[in-house]
Amino acid sequence: MTEPILIWGAGAIGGILGAYLARAGHTVHMVDIVEDHVHVMRQRGLAIEGPVEAFTQVLPSSTPAELEGRFSRIILAVKAHHTEGALDMLVPHLAPGGFVVSAQNGLNEIAIAERIGPQNTVGCFVNYGADWLEPGRILYGNRAAVAVGELDGRTGDRTREVHALLRVVEPDAVLTDNIWGYLWGKLGYGALLFATALTPLSMSHAMARPEHRPVYEALGHEVMRLAAAQNIRPLGFNGFDPDAFLAADRAGMAASLDAMVEHNRHTAKTHSGIWRDLAVRKRRTEVDAQVGLLVALGQKHGDATPTLARMVELIHDIEAGRRKQSPDLVDLMVPLCS
Ligand SMILES: NC(=O)C1=CN([C@@H]2O[C@H](COP(=O)(O)OP(=O)(O)OC[C@H]3O[C@@H](n4cnc5c(N)ncnc54)[C@H](OP(=O)(O)O)[C@@H]3O)[C@@H](O)[C@H]2O)C=CC1
Numbered sequence: 001m002t003e004p005i006l007i008w009g010a011g012a013i014g015g016i017l018g019a020y021l022a023r024a025g026h027t028v029h030m031v032d033i034v035e036d037h038v039h040v041m042r043q044r045g046l047a048i049e050g051p052v053e054a055f056t057q058v059l060p061s062s063t064p065a066e067l068e069g070r071f072s073r074i075i076l077a078v079k080a081h082h083t084e085g086a087l088d089m090l091v092p093h094l095a096p097g098g099f100v101v102s103a104q105n106g107l108n109e110i111a112i113a114e115r116i117g118p119q120n121t122v123g124c125f126v127n128y129g130a131d132w133l134e135p136g137r138i139l140y141g142n143r144a145a146v147a148v149g150e151l152d153g154r155t156g157d158r159t160r161e162v163h164a165l166l167r168v169v170e171p172d173a174v175l176t177d178n179i180w181g182y183l184w185g186k187l188g189y190g191a192l193l194f195a196t197a198l199t200p201l202s203m204s205h206a207m208a209r210p211e212h213r214p215v216y217e218a219l220g221h222e223v224m225r226l227a228a229a230q231n232i233r234p235l236g237f238n239g240f241d242p243d244a245f246l247a248a249d250r251a252g253m254a255a256s257l258d259a260m261v262e263h264n265r266h267t268a269k270t271h272s273g274i275w276r277d278l279a280v281r282k283r284r285t286e287v288d289a290q291v292g293l294l295v296a297l298g299q300k301h302g303d304a305t306p307t308l309a310r311m312v313e314l315i316h317d318i319e320a321g322r323r324k325q326s327p328d329l330v331d332l333m334v335p336l337c338s
């Protein structure tokens with residue numbers, strides 16, 4: 001049993017973390033802005049569904065306005081574009097000397113460290129698949145890679161403690177000295193997921209389309225080139241091979257795409273969170289916080305990222321209702337990728 005753990009953002013990722021940790025006997029408190037979800041979690045319990053495991057866990061839960069007290073261990077699991085807003089609410093609840101772990105996609109650790117200091121920020125990478133279905137119900141679609149590490153790469157007591165907590169959820173979670181490598185690897189993989197979300201197809205069907213392979217290759221290559229410009233050594237996981245994309249090695253990229261197709265064939269979460277935001281939740285995606293950030297970084301380095309930039313425009317078009325999800329949108333990117 002560790003000190004109480006506050007989970008800020010109790011959706012797909014945070015909900016699974018909270019339910020598993022509480023079931024294992026840890027003291028967990030959930031915070032979410034969705035009032036109905038908070039009520040169900042604390043009364044009837046949070047139902048984890050799907051092929052990995054099914055159970056229901058009652059969880060102490062609050063909206064941000066209801067929350068009292070300070071916590072030494074906080075896991076942040078809101079969408080990347082909600083990070084700043086969540087930090088406004090969260091910071092008053094961080095105990096002196098406490099830390100925040102970012103269980104998110106993107107480079108949120110930078111914004112968190114700017115607000116609370118790098119010494120109070122722990123890096124984390126998550127790739128398991130989950131969907132928030134409705135208040136009190138989360139689909140756990142598949143197990144996948146998870147890693148934790150200090151921003152400066154030095155392993156200490158607290159990263160060992162967070163690693164032990166993550167292993168309650170994902171027994172193969174890794175304690176790494178290169179958390180930025182995982183986060184950049186996920187930015188590369190994430191760019192491919194954004195392209196799949198331009199279409200109504202599942203992740204595996206979209207990535208398998210031979211005519212769209214040049215687009216996935218170009219996206220992965222542009223992100224890995226930026227990682228190199230940032231002196232990052234990206235790491236692979238669940239089929240994503242950063243070296244193949246950096247080298248634009250055709251055979252390597254084909255093998256990596258095949259491996260990602262295979263990985264995503266074995267999940268009950270058939271579509272990405274990005275697709276879900278567009279097709280089901282009808283709301284903004286994390287495109288600016290993830291891909292837009294990369295395009296801006298490319299401009300800073302004088303390294304053009306035409307495929308990423310076009311994809312941001314197309315995702316914006318879908319968000320604004322100017323276009324509908326269709327494989328035709330990936331066709332529009334093919335001429336950029338010869
Ligand atoms: N789902 C997945 O399979 C994976 C997701 N990720 C990443 O994990 C992160 C979390 O994603 P995910 O769990 O899917 O997202 P969800 O939308 O399922 O969960 C986020 C929850 O946080 C709530 N929220 C938003 N703002 C605040 C706030 N200020 N304070 C408290 N709660 C807030 C949201 O409410 P509302 O819905 O009203 O905004 C929502 O209930 C993202 O960066 C995502 O890319 C990474 C790997 C896999």
Ligand SMILES: CC(C)(CO)C(=O)C(=O)O
Nearest residue numbers: 127128129130272273274
């Ligand atoms: C699909 C997944 C789970 C990565 O495997 C993801 O990160 C997302 O939904 O955005």
